[in-house]
Amino acid sequence: MTKFSLTTPIYYVTAKPHLGHAYTTIVGDALARWHRLMGEDVFYLTGTDEHGLKVQQAAEAAGMTPQAFVDTIAPQYEVAWKKLNISNDDFIRTSEPRHYAGVAKLLQACYDAGDIELDVYTGLYCVSCEEYYTEEELIGGLCPIHKIPVQSVDEENYFFRLSRFQDRLLDWYGSHPDAMKPEFRGNEAIGLIKGGLRDFSISRTSLSWGIPIPWDAKHVAYVWFDALTNYMSAVGYGTDDARFADWWPVDYHLIGKDIVRHHCVYWPAMLMSAGIDLPKGWGIGGWLLSGGEKMSKTTGNVVNPLDLVDDVGVDGFRYYVLAETAYGQDGDFTYEGLLGRYNSDLANNLGNLLSRVATVVGKKCDGIGPAPAADSPLAEAAASAYDSTAAAWLALQPSRALEATWSLIRATNAYLETNEPWKAEPGEAVDRMMGDALEALRIVAVLASPAVPETAQAVWERIGLTGLVTDQRLPEAAAWGGYPGGVAVTKGAPMFPRRQLPA
Ligand code: MSP
Secondary structure (H helix, E strand, C coil): CCEEEEECCCEECCCCCCHHHHHHHHHHHHHHHHHHHCCCEEEEEEEEECCCHHHHHHHHHCCCCHHHHHHHHHHHHHHHHHHCCCCCCEEEECCCHHHHHHHHHHHHHHHHCCCEEEEEEEEEEECCCCEEECHHHCECCECCCCCCECEEEEEEEEEECHHHHHHHHHHHHHHCCCCEECHHHHHHHHHHHHCCCCCEECEECCCCCCCEECCEEEEEECHHHHHHCHHHHCCCCCCCHHHHHHHCCCCEEEEEHHHHHHHHHHHHHHHHHHCCCCCCCEEEECCEEECCEECCCCCCCCCCHHHHHHHHHHHHHHHHHHHHCCCCCCEECCHHHHHHHHHHHHHHHHHHHHHHHHHHHHHHCCCEECCCCCCCCCHHHHHHHHHHHHHHHHCCCHHHHHHHHHHHHHHHHHHHHHHCHHHCCCCHHHHHHHHHHHHHHHHHHHHHCCCCHHHHHHHHHHCCCCCCHHHCCCCHHHCCCCCCCCEECCCCCCCCCCCCCCC
16 A cells, blocks of 8 residues: 655644644645545654753743643643644654654764764854854844844754755755745755755753753753654654654655755755655645734734634634645735635535535435436536646645635536526436536535545535545545435535624
């Protein structure tokens, strides 16, 4: 069976899950679900980043040990992801023993390769980024991302000799031109490499909350070296060689544009040093902005995704974040936009189609869905919706995938509006239209299920189908003619009651 693995960044436990985290995790979830529908053996990984100065300081401020502190926050991510219907196959926490083993192994491998050396570091550090800056990179003396003061650091550290990897990285990306998606974000990463690479410090002596350097226990690993390794420690690196061989290299690391340097520059160089295969791909998302600023705890403009789920339902929220922004671009979150999408795409298009069809079947077909005709005028719309939906998911473009799936909903609504089955006498013509519309709805349920899994299952059941939509397999399940006919169609309450914008 083809394997497909993908990861989200692991989130810092200093903040509760917010919209930006939810966005990245929902994109990954939908993609994982799409590949499961394709019959692939999928491994979708997420987790929490629990070490480093930022966490140690937050724990101190809360009057707790770092471990007790992270133990209170990490489960909030697991709870949030359940509520958002995230189908991750594992959840890694960097405070777990399996992760310690992986980090120790990778550190040792890079050290043995001669790419880690002791040096003295003097520089400027942003605790929120857990990253060094040069004087020139600051804006008005402040961190360019968080707009907060940086600290001056002067200590003896181990350094990873990143500067040695410039040519090898450029060669590798040169021969893997599609590895980073979308392309313009990949070009930004290449620009970082071409701009010159500085060695980076991979250890600290000023901090105790971290993973000890195997050959020098006075030092703990720099949080980014530690965190990046999660992608391998979760699949057995350092603890289970056979499992690691099965699952590495990963197909996609999904990341935000803020952490390209770490994932597309540091990480592949670390892997090259250790003689490990590089990831097959990276998906680089933009930021979801709120009032034009990146949403972050430090900036204070955080939107809680769970409140939105209570408001528009889990699928209303998932649909919005997937459909609203072209992956890779920045998006601006607005409540008006959320309700606008909900009303137009979910209530007016999908909800309306389902309720129209169920009403006519109830009134004119005795509530029993007829089978579709082989030569339906909708068959072509369904085939092209499938092709475009599939191509868009493979290109990591959820908004285009949903646009393509919704084209079949629109085509079916238009077909009904042209033929007005609600005005016709019961009989062959009405049966034919209803069979076609039900078949289109069946295909829509399958194609939409990665984005809106609960809704897809509900549609599936209302049109009289049994079993789970997630057990369907593509491309077969998208072929015209799968709706059996002769099954009971249920009208039910409106699936997406229209919403008014608050005054
Ligand atoms: N812990 C590191 C990642 C280590 S991965 C080995 C980290 N964590 S984070 O919690 O600050 O952010 C992780 C990711 O969340 C970002 O890269 C991005 O993918 C996502 N987002 C956080 N805020 C975001 C927005 N406002 N909008 C979209 N995504 C953003 O960095």
